Amino acid sequence: MANHDIDITVQGGTVHALVGENGAGKSTLMKILYGMQRPDEGTITIAGEQVTLGSPGDAIERGIGMVHQHFMLADNLTVQENVVLGAERLHGIGAAASRRITEISETYGLGARPGALVEDLGVADRQRVEILKVLYRGARTLILDEPTAVLVPQEVDALFDNLRDLKAEGLTVLFISHKLGEVLSVADDITVIRRGTTVASVRPADTTAKQLAELMVGSELPSPETRESTVTDIPMLAVDDLHLSAVDSSGDVRTVLDGVSFTVHKGEVLGVAGVEGNGQAELVESVMGMRTTDGGSVTLDGADISARSTRKRREEGIGYIPEDRHRHGLLLDAPLWENRMLGHVTEPPNSRGQILDPKAARTDTERIVADYDVRTPGIEVTAASLSGGNQQKLIVGREMSHQPKLLIAAHPTRGVDVGAQAQIWDQIREARREGLAVLLISADLDELIGLSDTLRVMYRGRLVADADPATITPEELGSAMTGAAGGHLEHESGDTGALEDTDSTPEDGATPDTDSTPEDGGDHR
Amino acid sequence: MKKLDKNKLALAIAAPLLAVVAAVLITSLIILATGDDPLLAYQVMLEFGSKSDSQVWIIDKSITYYLSALAVAIGFRMNLFNIGVDGQYRIAAFFAAVVGGALTLPGFLQIPVIILVAMTVGALWAGIAGLLKVTRGVSEVITTIMLNFTAGSLIGYFLQEGRLAEKDGNIFHTPNIPESSHFFTFPTTPDPVDGFIVIAVLVGAVYWFVLNRTRFGFDLRAVGSSQSAAEASGVSVKRMVLTSMVLSGAAAGLVGMPTLLGDSYNYGNDFPTGIGFTGIALALLGRNHAVGMAFAALLWGFLDRTGSQLEIEGFAQEIVEVMKGVIVLSVVIAYELVRRYGLRKQQREVGAELAAQSAGDGTNDKAGVSA
Numbered sequence: 091m092a093n094h095d096i097d098i099t100v101q102g103g104t105v106h107a108l109v110g111e112n113g114a115g116k117s118t119l120m121k122i123l124y125g126m127q128r129p130d131e132g133t134i135t136i137a138g139e140q141v142t143l144g145s146p147g148d149a150i151e152r153g154i155g156m157v158h159q160h161f162m163l164a165d166n167l168t169v170q171e172n173v174v175l176g177a178e179r180l181h182g183i184g185a186a187a188s189r190r191i192t193e194i195s196e197t198y199g200l201g202a203r204p205g206a207l208v209e210d211l212g213v214a215d216r217q218r219v220e221i222l223k224v225l226y227r228g229a230r231t232l233i234l235d236e237p238t239a240v241l242v243p244q245e246v247d248a249l250f251d252n253l254r255d256l257k258a259e260g261l262t263v264l265f266i267s268h269k270l271g272e273v274l275s276v277a278d279d280i281t282v283i284r285r286g287t288t289v290a291s292v293r294p295a296d297t298t299a300k301q302l303a304e305l306m307v308g309s310e311l312p313s314p315e316t317r318e319s320t321v322t323d324i325p326m327l328a329v330d331d332l333h334l335s336a337v338d339s340s341g342d343v344r345t346v347l348d349g350v351s352f353t354v355h356k357g358e359v360l361g362v363a364g365v366e367g368n369g370q371a372e373l374v375e376s377v378m379g380m381r382t383t384d385g386g387s388v389t390l391d392g393a394d395i396s397a398r399s400t401r402k403r404r405e406e407g408i409g410y411i412p413e414d415r416h417r418h419g420l421l422l423d424a425p426l427w428e429n430r431m432l433g434h435v436t437e438p439p440n441s442r443g444q445i446l447d448p449k450a451a452r453t454d455t456e457r458i459v460a461d462y463d464v465r466t467p468g469i470e471v472t473a474a475s476l477s478g479g480n481q482q483k484l485i486v487g488r489e490m491s492h493q494p495k496l497l498i499a500a501h502p503t504r505g506v507d508v509g510a511q512a513q514i515w516d517q518i519r520e521a522r523r524e525g526l527a528v529l530l531i532s533a534d535l536d537e538l539i540g541l542s543d544t545l546r547v548m549y550r551g552r553l554v555a556d557a558d559p560a561t562i563t564p565e566e567l568g569s570a571m572t573g574a575a576g577g578h579l580e581h582e583s584g585d586t587g588a589l590e591d592t593d594s595t596p597e598d599g600a601t602p603d604t605d606s607t608p609e610d611g612g613d614h615r
Numbered sequence: 616m617k618k619l620d621k622n623k624l625a626l627a628i629a630a631p632l633l634a635v636v637a638a639v640l641i642t643s644l645i646i647l648a649t650g651d652d653p654l655l656a657y658q659v660m661l662e663f664g665s666k667s668d669s670q671v672w673i674i675d676k677s678i679t680y681y682l683s684a685l686a687v688a689i690g691f692r693m694n695l696f697n698i699g700v701d702g703q704y705r706i707a708a709f710f711a712a713v714v715g716g717a718l719t720l721p722g723f724l725q726i727p728v729i730i731l732v733a734m735t736v737g738a739l740w741a742g743i744a745g746l747l748k749v750t751r752g753v754s755e756v757i758t759t760i761m762l763n764f765t766a767g768s769l770i771g772y773f774l775q776e777g778r779l780a781e782k783d784g785n786i787f788h789t790p791n792i793p794e795s796s797h798f799f800t801f802p803t804t805p806d807p808v809d810g811f812i813v814i815a816v817l818v819g820a821v822y823w824f825v826l827n828r829t830r831f832g833f834d835l836r837a838v839g840s841s842q843s844a845a846e847a848s849g850v851s852v853k854r855m856v857l858t859s860m861v862l863s864g865a866a867a868g869l870v871g872m873p874t875l876l877g878d879s880y881n882y883g884n885d886f887p888t889g890i891g892f893t894g895i896a897l898a899l900l901g902r903n904h905a906v907g908m909a910f911a912a913l914l915w916g917f918l919d920r921t922g923s924q925l926e927i928e929g930f931a932q933e934i935v936e937v938m939k940g941v942i943v944l945s946v947v948i949a950y951e952l953v954r955r956y957g958l959r960k961q962q963r964e965v966g967a968e969l970a971a972q973s974a975g976d977g978t979n980d981k982a983g984v985s986a
Contacts, residue, residue: 380846401849410847418847421840428833433848435833446828467965475962 095287096132100231100279105253105263107277109270110306115286116266120233123264124156125149136231155229157220159236163208170204173223180226194225198255214245221252231262238272244572250276270299282306320357321543325389326527327354327377327496332386334369334376334551346372348551350386354496359518359528361542361559363535365571369551370531371413374500377529378410379403391495404433409494411485411502413531415478419485422474426466427455429473430488437492454491462487463513479510486514490521497521500531515541535564549573626957634949638942642934645941649931659928660921671806673916678815678873679887680912683894685822686737686866688903690755692826693839693859699744699759700867701891702766707737707864708871709770709789712882713779715875716790725796726876733875734868740766741864742857749853755860763891774884788883798876811873818869823905835859867891896943902950915939 096119100106110116121127123134125143133140136152143149146156163172174180174187181187188204195202200218208216217237224232234253238246253263253276267273273280274294282290282305290305334347346369354360364370375381377388379400387396395403404410410433412418420429431440431451439450455469462483466476473481482502489497499518503511518541522528532538538545539559547555547570555570557579569575643653663669683700690697711733718725744758773779780787800807826832837845838855846852870890871882879886897915901908922935 378847399849399851400847401851404849412847417841417843419844421837421844423840424836431833432837432844435830435837435848441830444830446830446833448828471961471965472958474958475965477965 096283097288098281098291100262100264102137102230102262103257103260104278105257105265105276107265107267107273107280108283109267109273109280109302110283116283117235118286119283120156120235120264120266123149124154124233150227150229153228153230154233155224155227155231156233157217157224157235157237159239161216161220163216163219165207165209167208168204169202169206169208169211169219169222172208172219173204173226177223177227180228191222191226194222197259198225199252214241214248217241217249218252229261231264232256233264233266235266237265238267238269246272270302273302274299319543320523320525322356322358322525324356325353326356326358326391327529328387328389329353329373329377330387330389332373332376332388333384334372334381335384336372346551347376347383350548350551350553352546352553354527354529356525356527357522358543359522359530359541361530361532361538361545362548362553363532363538363545363567363571364548366533368548368571370548371500372551373548374413374498374529374531377498378408401436405436407493407495409489409492409497411482411489411497411499413500413504415481415485420473420481423472425472426459426464426469426476426484427452429484430455430458430469432488434488434492458484458487458491462490462517463510479506482506482514483510486517490517494521494526497526497528498531499528501533502530503532503534503537535567539564539567547571547576547579549576555579626953630950630953631946633953634942634946637949638938638945641941641945642938645937646930646934649934651930656925656930656934659925659930660917663924664917664921668805669920671803671808673913673920674812675809675873675877676916676919677909677912678809678812679870679890680893680897680915681815681909682818682866682873683870683890684897684901684908684912685818685894685905686863686870687891687894687898688901688908689822689859689863689866691839691898691903693835693855694842695856695859695863696756697741697744697759697860697863697867698756698895699741699762699891700863700870700894701889702759702763703737703740703864703867704870704891705886705888706740706766706770707733707868708875708886709773709882710736711868711871712789712792712875713773715792715796716881719793719795722795722797725793726798729792729796729876730869730872733872734865737868738861738865741867742861745857745860748860749856755856770882774882780883783883786883786885788879788881788885791880792875796876797880798873800877809873809877811877814869814872818866819905819909822866870894896939900943900946902946914942 096115098108098119108116108119118127122129123143125145125148128144134143135141136154141148141152143152143154149156164175167175170188170191171183173191174183181190191202191204194200198221200222202215202218202222208219211219221232237249241249250272253265256263257278265273265277274297277294280292280294280297280302281288282292282302284306292302292305330351332347332350333345335343336346337343350369350373352360362370362373372381376383379395379398379402383396387394389395390403390406390408393406395406398406410419416422419432421432424432427448428451431446434440435446439447439454441447452469458464459466459469464476464480464483464487466480473484476484482505486502497518502518503514506514515537518526518528518530530538530542539562542559545557545559545562545567546553547557547567549555549571550573554573554576555578557567557570562579566575566579570579646653646656664673683704686700686703687697711729714732715725715729718728720728740762741759744755744762747753747758748755774787774789776782776787780789799810801810801812826836834845834850834855837848838850838852842852845855871886874887875882893915897908897911900911900914918935918939922932925934926932
């Protein structure tokens, strides 16, 4: 059951935010409001009139429009063609449509160029085209599903200006997010949703981000904080002067990684912060051997693995929790026990020599399902039929089952419900106590700060800053992520700016103070 | 667990059943539309097809078909569309015939040599497409189609008097292979069954074992299921593409062998063509499954055999080809429908299981919104 007892009242001409953890049921509610899913019970009233929304068509007719998180645009068509597609009957496809688009664009400050090709537009512009599409169809209520997830901070500000313009023109905006800072800055009303039900309605003026967070997750606020330090001075992963360039969609060669160097020690979690798209994904893929770098070396446990294949690196003891589990972590059509073999097919219990051992793999999958609390009726079901959180638990269980020396965790709790999130944090912490080195990439700053022993900030392919997670705040980290600050970040030290030149940042810049507590002598391995 | 398995079995039976019912229904309508009696047609087919000489004919024919289906299926299992099995088996059979006609070794040596030459030539020919795909990114669909024509032209060039062929009436063919190199047969009556059936069964078994029970097979299937996930898991996708293309070509090399070693004993311009394309249909029909494709090959042999009889009995001669098309379409559509249904059902079951586990606060959905 995704939703029950949802009560939400949205005033016309306001920006209403709907906040909740991943998996709290926000998307289900949106689908109901947009007619994509029918409620089993309950009513929807628009402007005093009770309505039944059987399809998105019904919703559009009632003036409700939706801007999806993943854009639904045809890249090879122009802005105008995308906007009129499916709404040809309104103003035709010619000059009248063009005029109408320009008119809407000017009214709400969307700055759209009807003739531009969508493939030439950036993410923020594409989002505006999506909004334009909805307005063109006459929407008076806009639903935006996590609109800021794909934007950099400056673009977020621009979007919020647009939303305020919409509001000023009397339109209603329903805004879904789990980023509390944003919600507080733009919303007039906030509804909190938890485990499929509405738990509170508040006004931004009467609340704080912390209170909202507590409402979102319930009484116990799970904290990713790691208590005692387990960092040793034995280097496990050393990345030295990594360079990588790639050809982007317009055919230009772009530097993706530029002189990236860092060391992760046994028992240490090194967190890399950064706005998405600044090279974190490429860094991970380079360390995994999925990309051929232009220069630099990767050393694992004293052995240079720069020239080794991905499979060899995995056999050497790298565990990998990929950013996109559907693309890189699972065979969606395959049963769970075959997914248990993926990535470790050369290792026991999955195979003996060249021959697979399905019996042992099945038995071990049963164990992972039990130990890691993967909620499934059995191991013969396909990976696709599990929920995101359970898929992630299976992946974590699989990677941990091979006693990795190094775990690369990219957004390990993305799209995972609160319970599974706490569980995954616990597992990472426990393995770290036993000497695991972790390279953690995350967009969740609280997760990064709470879990990491050392923090680095990545900006435009470079590690531009480092910080001590014990003292740094998300805000300070955030400013470095936009490139506004660099060097060693210190909390409340008067200036959060560059204290030292970024290039001269020592290879393990922020580790000395955490290194100095190797009381457990390091490893039990 | 048990319940899921039972569902799985029911679904596995549902798909072919649905396909057969749909195919029979549609074919009957078409026969009716041509003004004939569909029941009579089926009766003619069953009666003629079950005669003992028909049985032998069907089995012999299906050996070749089955090998072709296997060759195609190797590519299909990793999303490679090897349309070039046709060219691969022809050029392989041609050079095998040339080598076989030139040598006079004892049979136990010469037969393996001929087969090995065929597999090597097939592998090399398919390898060209594989190499172009991994080095230059050229779609294997394009290259294998073009290589089919190239193979045809190459054979045409060599298949002339004074080059590698001799003239026999109005047919050019390679020198006959010696009698010692004729493949053994099972002495069944009225006609013997080709001994190559042993090889076909063996190749089918190896196909099943390698795909389902070896690391290599797992990697291959992983690439077919999700290239990006396979890459992240440590499979070298490029090497896999090349390897499976080569294996597919080697299997294709076997396709012409039953004919060469058991029937024609040479490669002439009357050597059967088009079997590679039949293989594509059969791989689809048999769902790339070792046993499924065997049934598909037998069915095709049956249709081939009884189709000519239908013509003699006064039915439209195209009716069997129409049947074949209808069957392939019915199977593909039925399997896809059942697959989607099964997936949805499974998702519902997983959802129900979870709801049961976390039962407690589950009240009814209620959504009240006003704007």
